[in-house]
Amino acid sequence: MSEVGTARVRVPERAKRGEVIEIRAMIEHPMESGFRLNNVGKPIPRHIVESFTCEYDGREIFRATLHPAVSTNPYFLFHTVATVSGELRFTWKDDRGGVTTHIARIEVSAE
Amino acid sequence: MTILQRSPPSPLSRHGRGAVTRRAALRALAAGVCLLAVPPSRAAPEQLAAALREAFGDRAITPGKVTLELPKLAENGAVVPVTVSVDSPMTERDHVKSIHLFAEKNPLPRILEVQLGPHSGKARVASRIRIADSQQITAVALLSDGTLWSAAVQVEVTVAGCGL
Numbered sequence: 001m002s003e004v005g006t007a008r009v010r011v012p013e014r015a016k017r018g019e020v021i022e023i024r025a026m027i028e029h030p031m032e033s034g035f036r037l038n039n040v041g042k043p044i045p046r047h048i049v050e051s052f053t054c055e056y057d058g059r060e061i062f063r064a065t066l067h068p069a070v071s072t073n074p075y076f077l078f079h080t081v082a083t084v085s086g087e088l089r090f091t092w093k094d095d096r097g098g099v100t101t102h103i104a105r106i107e108v109s110a111e
Numbered sequence: 112m113t114i115l116q117r118s119p120p121s122p123l124s125r126h127g128r129g130a131v132t133r134r135a136a137l138r139a140l141a142a143g144v145c146l147l148a149v150p151p152s153r154a155a156p157e158q159l160a161a162a163l164r165e166a167f168g169d170r171a172i173t174p175g176k177v178t179l180e181l182p183k184l185a186e187n188g189a190v191v192p193v194t195v196s197v198d199s200p201m202t203e204r205d206h207v208k209s210i211h212l213f214a215e216k217n218p219l220p221r222i223l224e225v226q227l228g229p230h231s232g233k234a235r236v237a238s239r240i241r242i243a244d245s246q247q248i249t250a251v252a253l254l255s256d257g258t259l260w261s262a263a264v265q266v267e268v269t270v271a272g273c274g275l
Binding site for chain 2: 035061066067
């Protein structure tokens with residue numbers, strides 16, 4: 001299984017329990033729409049990231065379904081409520097069987 | 112007919128008839144490639160209506176609750192920042208389940224869908240999208256009570272279409 005691309009993720013290192021945190025995630029990917037033609041007029045085959053998910057402490061907290069109209073190097077900003085210290089697992093899947101996983105940690109303190 | 116071309120040559124006919132024709136042909140070809148890159152679309156509102164029907168069936172979509180932030184003028188249609196937020200307390204009883212983005216004139220009207228829940232804390236999502244041509248972008252939010260809310264923004268695109 002190949003990699004989708006290089007992931008860049010921003011998650012706060014620390015948060016208070018109950019705090020709404022901001023998460024940013026980007027992956028390097030051409031997001032080739034399938035509508036472009038190459039220099040000899042042949043369509044360039046579609047190659048896109050189809051799904052992006054974020055799991056926090058084993059529970060899915062965000063899921064995106066992407067279509068060709070998402071820009072090159074897909075980027076998402078979203079939020080979640082800090083509940084427990086633990087792992088945030090980010091997963092991107094593309095339409096050629098590529099999967100990239102990135103893990104970030106967060107320390108959550110009592111209020 | 113060459114005999115008729117004795118008048119001072121215009122800049123375009125400098126290289127003779129053959130060159131002009133070839134240049135014109137190349138230009139036409141370039142324009143053609145550009146047009147071909149985006150398959151002929153149906154009328155925009157119809158395409159949007161079809162996409163909404165496909166996603167939500169015949170359920171009513173009410174304008175409101177959703178805020179869609181997009182630049183009014185996007186210089187580069189290939190990378191347009193977008194932020195969608197929904198007025199929702201994001202509790203177990205009352206939260207946003209999903210947000211859907213549509214472009215009426217893109218070759219494929221669906222842009223992206225995201226799934227949220229009470230654990231999101233805040234119904235606000237940002238991304239970057241491609242807009243093929245100046246057009247209306249629509250965001251639809253599905254709430255936990257099953258109602259659908261929307262917002263639409265008209266975006267003018269300076270460099271568009273071909274780069275999609």
